Amino acid sequence: MGKIFKRNVLKHSDKQRTRAAELTLRESIYPLCLVTILFFLWGFSYGLLDTLNKHFQVTLNITRTRSSGLQAAYFGAYPLASLGHANWLLRHYGYKIVFIWGLFLYGVGSLIAWPCILYRSFGGFCAAIFIIGNGLGSLETAANPYLTVCGPPKYAEIRINLAQAFNGIGTVVAPVLGSYVFFKDTADNVESLKNVQWVYLAIACFVFLLAVVFYFSPIPEVTDADMAFQAQETSAGTDHKPFIKQWRLFHATFAQFCYTGAQVAIAGAFINYATETRPGTDNATGAQLLAGAQGCFAFGRFVGAALMKFVKPRYIFLVYMTMCIVFIAPSITQRGNAGISMLFVTLFFESIIFPTIVALGMRGLGKYSKRGSGFIVAGVSGGAVVPPILFAAADSQDGKSDAPTAVAMSVPLAFFIAAWSYTLCVNFVPAYTKVVDSFSTTKIGVENAHAHDPEAQTGGGVLADEKIGGGATQNETVDTERKV
Numbered sequence: 499m500g501k502i503f504k505r506n507v508l509k510h511s512d513k514q515r516t517r518a519a520e521l522t523l524r525e526s527i528y529p530l531c532l533v534t535i536l537f538f539l540w541g542f543s544y545g546l547l548d549t550l551n552k553h554f555q556v557t558l559n560i561t562r563t564r565s566s567g568l569q570a571a572y573f574g575a576y577p578l579a580s581l582g583h584a585n586w587l588l589r590h591y592g593y594k595i596v597f598i599w600g601l602f603l604y605g606v607g608s609l610i611a612w613p614c615i616l617y618r619s620f621g622g623f624c625a626a627i628f629i630i631g632n633g634l635g636s637l638e639t640a641a642n643p644y645l646t647v648c649g650p651p652k653y654a655e656i657r658i659n660l661a662q663a664f665n666g667i668g669t670v671v672a673p674v675l676g677s678y679v680f681f682k683d684t685a686d687n688v689e690s691l692k693n694v695q696w697v698y699l700a701i702a703c704f705v706f707l708l709a710v711v712f713y714f715s716p717i718p719e720v721t722d723a724d725m726a727f728q729a730q731e732t733s734a735g736t737d738h739k740p741f742i743k744q745w746r747l748f749h750a751t752f753a754q755f756c757y758t759g760a761q762v763a764i765a766g767a768f769i770n771y772a773t774e775t776r777p778g779t780d781n782a783t784g785a786q787l788l789a790g791a792q793g794c795f796a797f798g799r800f801v802g803a804a805l806m807k808f809v810k811p812r813y814i815f816l817v818y819m820t821m822c823i824v825f826i827a828p829s830i831t832q833r834g835n836a837g838i839s840m841l842f843v844t845l846f847f848e849s850i851i852f853p854t855i856v857a858l859g860m861r862g863l864g865k866y867s868k869r870g871s872g873f874i875v876a877g878v879s880g881g882a883v884v885p886p887i888l889f890a891a892a893d894s895q896d897g898k899s900d901a902p903t904a905v906a907m908s909v910p911l912a913f914f915i916a917a918w919s920y921t922l923c924v925n926f927v928p929a930y931t932k933v934v935d936s937f938s939t940t941k942i943g944v945e946n947a948h949a950h951d952p953e954a955q956t957g958g959g960v961l962a963d964e965k966i967g968g969g970a971t972q973n974e975t976v977d978t979e980r981k982v
Contacts, residue, residue: 514721514723521648521649521650521718521720522649522650523649523650523653525649525718526648526649526650526657526718528715529644529648529715529716529717529718530645530648530649530657530661532711532712532715532717533597533641533644533645533648533661534660534661534664535664535708536597536600536601536637536641537641537661537662537664537665537668538664538665538667538668539604539634539637539668539701539704539705539708540634540637540638540665540668541664541665541666541667541668541669541672542668542669542671542672542701543604543630543634543668543672543701544572544665544668544669544672544765545668545669545670545671545672545792546672546675546694546697547568547569547572547627547766550568550694554568554620561889561893563886563889563890563893564620565889566766566885566886566888566889567620567624567886568623568624568627569762569766569881569882569885569886570624570882570883570885570886571624571625571627571628571631571882572627572628572630572631572634572881572882573631573758573762573878573879573880573881573882574628574631574879574882575628575629575630575631575632575634575635576631576634576635576638576875576876576878576879576881576882577635577876577879578632578635579600579631579632579633579635579636579638579639579875580635580636580638580639580871580872580873580875580876580878581872581873581876583599583632583636584596584599584600584635584636584639584640584872585639585868585869585872587599587636588639588640588868588871588872589722589868589869592719592721593640593644593717593719593720594712594713594717594719596636596637596639596640597637597640597641597709597712597717598709598712598713599636600633600634600635600636600637600639600640601633601637601705601706601708601709601712602633602705602706602709603629603630603632603633603636604630604633604634604637604701604705605633605701605702605703605705605706605709606629606633606702607626607627607628607629607630607631607632607633608626608630608698608699608701608702608705609698609699609702610622610625610626610629611623611626611627611630611695611698612695612698612699612702613695614626615694615695615698616695633705635875635878638875638878639871639872639875641661642658642853642856642871642874642875643856643860643867643868643871643875644720645657645658645661645853646658646856646857646860647720647724647725647728647860647867648718648720651728651937652937652938654857654937655803655806655811655853655854655857655858655938656803656806656807656811658853658854658856658857659799659802659803659806659849659850659853659854660799660800660803661853662799662849662850662852662853663796663799663800663803663849665796665799666792666793666795666796666797666798666799666849667796669765669792669795669796670789670792670793670795670796672789674785674786674789675697722864722865722866722867722868723865725863725864725865725867726864726865728864728937729862729863729864729865730864736862736863736864736933737862737863737864737865737866741866741869741870744863744866744870746859746861746862746923746929746930746933747859747860747863747866747870747873747874748873749859749919749920749923750855750856750858750859750874750877750920751859751873751874751876751877752877752916752917752919752920753855753859753877753916753917753919753920753921754852754855754856754859754874754875754877754878754880754917755877755878755879755880755883756880756884756913756914756916756917757819757851757852757855757880757913757914757917758852758877758878758879758880758881759880759881759882759883759884759885759910759913760822760826760880760884760909760910760911760913760914760917761848761851761852761881761910762880762881762884762885763881763884763885763887763888763909763910763913764826764841764844764845764848764907764910765788765791765792765845766885766888766889767885767888767889767892767903767906767907768784768787768788768791768841769781769784769785769787769788770784770892770903771829771837771838771841771901771903771904771907772784772787772788772838774900774901774902774903774904775832775833775834775837775838775901775903775904776833776834776835776837776838777834787838790842791841791842791845792845794842794843794845794846794849795845795846795848795849796849797846797849798818798845798846798847798848798849798850799849799850799853801849802814802818802849802850802854803850810935810938811854811857811858811934811938812858812924812925812931812934812935813925814850814854815850815851815854815858815921815924815925816921816922816924816925818847818848818849818850818851818854819847819851819914819917819918819921820918820921821843821844821847822844822847822848822851822914823911823914823915823918825840825843825844825847826840826841826844826907826910826911826914827911828840829841829844829904829907830904830905830907830908830911831904832904833901833904837904851917855874855877855920856871856874856875858924858934859874860874861933861934861937862933862936862937880913884909884910884913887909888903888906888907888909888910889906891905891906891908891909892905892906
């Protein structure tokens with residue numbers, strides 16, 4: 499226990515190379531397990547949001563479009579965190595402080611949500627969700643890139659998909675809870691809604707406690723200097739170019755925006771889709787079906803992560819993204835169990851897309867890794883844009899179609915196709931594939947671990963490049979270290 503709870507340092511310089519540049523699988527297990535808990539937390543929060551979306555429509559008698567304000571508040575907060583306060587903390591202090599900051603905001607937002615739910619204030623609850631979104635956006639700003647860089651680079655896609663599978667489990671638990679708590683008594687929806695307040699109070703208590711655990715836990719800080727070393731070792735680094743010319747990063751960000759928007763829109767409209775297209779389906783049954791679909795989503799991540807052990811991640815990425823397009827299209831015209839099954843399969847194939855875009859998009863960024871990760875996570879803001887478009891399209895079909903939400907599924911189909919452009923480039927454009935494949939085959943952290951470790955070469959000290967940003971380059975720093 500003495501090794502787990504020891505002296506804490508909350509500020510780290512990105513100008514220093516550390517042992518974290520060549521972490522082995524064993525060395526990365528504890529911090530990765532701790533960070534994986536965070537994925538369950540925001541999966542649970544996201545699942546609650548999808549369930550509450552439909553419940554607010556019933557309880558407060560509001561339109562589909564207005565209820566999508568929940569998604570707009572939640573995902574609209576992400577760019578503020580990933581490009582603003584959280585990314586600033588990440589670049590100036592390190593990962594640990596961002597984990598603690600994100601948990602703090604998550605807890606505060608949950609406490610504010612408590613009275614808002616009690617007094618049925620939709621506007622107040624949207625404000626609480628905005629704060630929670632800032633907290634979860636902060637956590638994602640740190641956790642997603644951390645999973646890709648904490649450990650051997652060749653296993654980055656597997657690590658992040660396994661961790662994200664627990665996010666999927668959280669999205670399953672929330673609708674199940676909703677079906678037995680929020681919708682347990684359809685004759686008194688208001689009383690059912692009040693039960694949600696205790697869920698948010700429990701969340702607040704848990705995340706504050708988890709923030710304390712993170713403070714006392716030794717989390718290896720992976721610096722931009724470490725990432726520059728990895729980029730040079732693989733001969734696939736692009737950080738010698740100005741940040742503005744990191745075209746692969748911006749393409750990944752665009753794909754993340756389109757894909758996440760489509761994913762959130764489908765999940766947010768799932769209960770509406772089920773009640774409209776499947777005769778005899780009430781809100782509680784719709785929530786249970788959503789839990790089943792999210793179960794397919796979680797299972798798909800475990801399957802995808804397993805396949806990546808034997809097949810190049812970019813190939814799995816191509817198949818899964820293509821299948822999303824293939825199966826969402828029939829849901830527009832199909833009804834009943836056939837339409838529901840199409841959404842089930844779509845969610846299965848959605849599973850690995852988000853984390854794989856993060857992992858592939860960060861390849862070769864080197865000293866721009868932390869800054870670049872903020873852009874990719876900012877792509878999550880698509881979840882604030884696409885759902886309102888889908889619900890507005892559904893509202894426009896009222897009286898014209900027996901299943902307005904089904905017709906509106908053409909909206910996420912269009913955004914899936916836009917995101918597909920990145921998938922094609924990663925697999926068929928040499929400028930993309932060379933970088934991705936170089937990292938997938940590297941032996942850093944697998945063979946001769948810490949062979950270039952500055953601590954080993956200096957008897958325990960950490961070499962710092964005092965001139966980075968003022969004349970010397972990251973590559974010159976590594977060359978200097980090798981001569982020591």
